Amino acid sequence: MDRYNLAVIGATGAVGQIFLSILEQRKFPINKLRLCASDRSLGKKISFKGSDHCIEPITDNLLSDSDFVFISASSEVSLNTAPRAAELGAIVIDDSSAFRMDKTVPLVVPEVNAEDLGHHKGIISIPNCSTTPLTMVLYELGKLAKINRVIVDTYQSVSGAGSRAVRELDSQIHASYKDINIKASIHPHQIAFNVIPQIDSFDESGYTNEEIKMVNETKKILHRPDLKISATCVRVPVKIGHSEAVHVEFNQPVSMEDATSKLAAAGGISIIDRPASSQYPMPIDCEDKDDVMVGRLRTDVSSPNGLALWLSCDNLRKGAALNAIQIAESIISKSLI
Amino acid sequence: MDRYNLAVIGATGAVGQIFLSILEQRKFPINKLRLCASDRSLGKKISFKGSDHCIEPITDNLLSDSDFVFISASSEVSLNTAPRAAELGAIVIDDSSAFRMDKTVPLVVPEVNAEDLGHHKGIISIPNCSTTPLTMVLYELGKLAKINRVIVDTYQSVSGAGSRAVRELDSQIHASYKDINIKASIHPHQIAFNVIPQIDSFDESGYTNEEIKMVNETKKILHRPDLKISATCVRVPVKIGHSEAVHVEFNQPVSMEDATSKLAAAGGISIIDRPASSQYPMPIDCEDKDDVMVGRLRTDVSSPNGLALWLSCDNLRKGAALNAIQIAESIISKSLI
Numbered sequence: 001m002d003r004y005n006l007a008v009i010g011a012t013g014a015v016g017q018i019f020l021s022i023l024e025q026r027k028f029p030i031n032k033l034r035l036c037a038s039d040r041s042l043g044k045k046i047s048f049k050g051s052d053h054c055i056e057p058i059t060d061n062l063l064s065d066s067d068f069v070f071i072s073a074s075s076e077v078s079l080n081t082a083p084r085a086a087e088l089g090a091i092v093i094d095d096s097s098a099f100r101m102d103k104t105v106p107l108v109v110p111e112v113n114a115e116d117l118g119h120h121k122g123i124i125s126i127p128n129c130s131t132t133p134l135t136m137v138l139y140e141l142g143k144l145a146k147i148n149r150v151i152v153d154t155y156q157s158v159s160g161a162g163s164r165a166v167r168e169l170d171s172q173i174h175a176s177y178k179d180i181n182i183k184a185s186i187h188p189h190q191i192a193f194n195v196i197p198q199i200d201s202f203d204e205s206g207y208t209n210e211e212i213k214m215v216n217e218t219k220k221i222l223h224r225p226d227l228k229i230s231a232t233c234v235r236v237p238v239k240i241g242h243s244e245a246v247h248v249e250f251n252q253p254v255s256m257e258d259a260t261s262k263l264a265a266a267g268g269i270s271i272i273d274r275p276a277s278s279q280y281p282m283p284i285d286c287e288d289k290d291d292v293m294v295g296r297l298r299t300d301v302s303s304p305n306g307l308a309l310w311l312s313c314d315n316l317r318k319g320a321a322l323n324a325i326q327i328a329e330s331i332i333s334k335s336l337i
Numbered sequence: 338m339d340r341y342n343l344a345v346i347g348a349t350g351a352v353g354q355i356f357l358s359i360l361e362q363r364k365f366p367i368n369k370l371r372l373c374a375s376d377r378s379l380g381k382k383i384s385f386k387g388s389d390h391c392i393e394p395i396t397d398n399l400l401s402d403s404d405f406v407f408i409s410a411s412s413e414v415s416l417n418t419a420p421r422a423a424e425l426g427a428i429v430i431d432d433s434s435a436f437r438m439d440k441t442v443p444l445v446v447p448e449v450n451a452e453d454l455g456h457h458k459g460i461i462s463i464p465n466c467s468t469t470p471l472t473m474v475l476y477e478l479g480k481l482a483k484i485n486r487v488i489v490d491t492y493q494s495v496s497g498a499g500s501r502a503v504r505e506l507d508s509q510i511h512a513s514y515k516d517i518n519i520k521a522s523i524h525p526h527q528i529a530f531n532v533i534p535q536i537d538s539f540d541e542s543g544y545t546n547e548e549i550k551m552v553n554e555t556k557k558i559l560h561r562p563d564l565k566i567s568a569t570c571v572r573v574p575v576k577i578g579h580s581e582a583v584h585v586e587f588n589q590p591v592s593m594e595d596a597t598s599k600l601a602a603a604g605g606i607s608i609i610d611r612p613a614s615s616q617y618p619m620p621i622d623c624e625d626k627d628d629v630m631v632g633r634l635r636t637d638v639s640s641p642n643g644l645a646l647w648l649s650c651d652n653l654r655k656g657a658a659l660n661a662i663q664i665a666e667s668i669i670s671k672s673l674i
Contacts, residue, residue: 188615189615195620196619197619198615205636205638206612206633208612230640232633237574243534275539278526282526296534297543299543301544301565301567302486310569
């Protein structure tokens with residue numbers, strides 16, 4: 001089997017760290033691994049499979065030496081790095097929003113639209129962490145009947161905003177118990193013992209960019225520009241694991257049984273749905289799990305063609321790192337490299 | 338002005354304590370105040386306006402001596418006490434779900450359906466804490482156009498499950514930081530750093546009783562048995578303050594401007610809606626406030642006749658104690674006693 005040279009940009013971040021552990025777990029065929037992060041981490045050593053790797057600066061030499069370049073840093077880093085890496089012959093798999101809506105860039109969840117990888121031009125985007133699990137569920141349900149409309153309200157963990165956001169939650173909780181002043185710098189407000197109905201900045205429509213991303217990315221991935229979809233994205237004081245209350249309206253009635261079997265048969269989805277024994281998806285149970293967990297499936301009492309459900313998903317894994325690695329695996333298996 | 342004899346049953350609970358403080362704040366015209374709670378609190382003293390009140394057992398003597406009996410304990414206590422109190426001539430204002438759907442019992446949010454108090458037969462129910470703020474918003478919006486459908490997903494604080502649930506959140510957080518085993522006895526699962534998509538038990542429809550309450554109570558209060566409404570009720574690790582993502586579909590387009598002015602002009606509602614400066618309702622800001630806070634008003638991108646919004650409300654005040662006291666005030670002002 002061929003082995004590949006990888007560069008991981010953002011290797012010290014929340015997603016980068018999970019990325020490295022998944023590479024190891026899945027025995028990704030690596031020839032050479034090179035790690036990059038922000039300037040303050042230069043020279044820092046990170047262990048991978050028992051050997052130390054130094055954090056290096058991003059150089060043309062490094063990019064041209066790479067088969068795959070994974071970027072999970074800021075949109076700025078992606079904008080500065082991805083086109084150059086592609087020009088130098090690497091395949092970039094990018095976790096930022098920078099290129100997601102670019103028509104020449106495939107936006108991919110392998111279980112849903114791996115075929116879109118066929119027309120890549122060196123850059124492939126992965127969706128926002130709240131979009132990925134939603135599209136997986138909608139894709140399967142869309143096989144049963146045409147989906148007309150989707151309403152989704154999210155319960156997103158702080159790790160979606162990076163490691164510093166997790167530390168800020170911890171320090172706010174400690175401050176709260178010590179009755180000292182609570183400071184917020186990563187989150188727009190106190191997140192400890194609170195929920196914040198804002199992720200990313202606002203658009204003039206009154207939606208946040210996080211919500212607009214969810215809407216537009218879902219349409220692109222499902223090839224459904226006509227899909228009617230609305231989202232409210234909310235940060236909750238959970239460390240890992242995004243959850244979503246999803247309301248789907250079809251063009252005809254869909255039975256709970258059909259919906260459950262379709263989802264249960266899908267790759268990457270686990271059904272956790274035993275209400276009588278209080279079993280349903282929750283963030284604490286999805287941490288470190290690859291699958292999107294779906295439960296609380298029920299016929300919507302407000303619409304004969306409606307289905308309501310609840311999902312939880314490890315936002316750092318399937319919501320980011322795992323999805324990126326699965327894209328690279330798809331590219332290899334489809335001989336697109 | 339006439340002064341009234343009050344009995345407060347459940348005086349030591351989360352709602353009971355807030356109830357007493359609101360009685361004092363609003364200078365409710367009290368002649369005699371008597372307090373009851375569970376057997377283990379008998380004899381305990383509670384201070385009200387600087388004088389101690391002993392917790393007494395519930396007796397016929399106490400009930401017949403009362404003009405108003407407020408009950409915020411369990412449905413069992415309400416079932417055992419309310420009919421007897423009414424029989425003995427008191428007006429019962431009950432916070433449990435025991436009588437809410439009884440056709441002979443008014444279920445009242447004074448800002449919405451105070452006129453229903455006119456046909457009371459001694460027992461008046463107050464709605465579930467997640468229902469009250471929703472009905473206030475829907476009532477105002479329903480003046481602009483007929484509401485066809487409502488979808489609501491909640492973010493409910495642990496105090497909705499009582500004081501012990503708040504203490505359980507605290508102890509789980511401490512256990513988590515000390516890396517010791519986390520125990521859950523009040524909540525069905527760990528609530529620290531988690532969200533739980535279950536409040537109350539499940540019905541065979543797949544909805545929880547909390548969700549069914551929200552649906553049925555909203556229809557009753559709004560006098561809209563035909564309203565299509567679906568809810569997902571979720572517990573979040575917040576101490577006080579319930580929030581809701583609400584999606585309203587009218588039978589015709591409603592402008593953001595009209596919706597905002599209608600809500601802003603309503604009693605008991607405050608608009609907090611300045612996205613550009615990250616101002617919107619949050620649980621930490623609604624604690625100890627009387628008003629339901631509404632924000633994030635926007636035209637729903639998935640429906641030309643749709644409006645999306647977000648609300649937060651102190652579940653112990655307007656969600657429970659304040660609403661009960663306002664009902665008593667209405668009864669007095671309407672001379673229904």
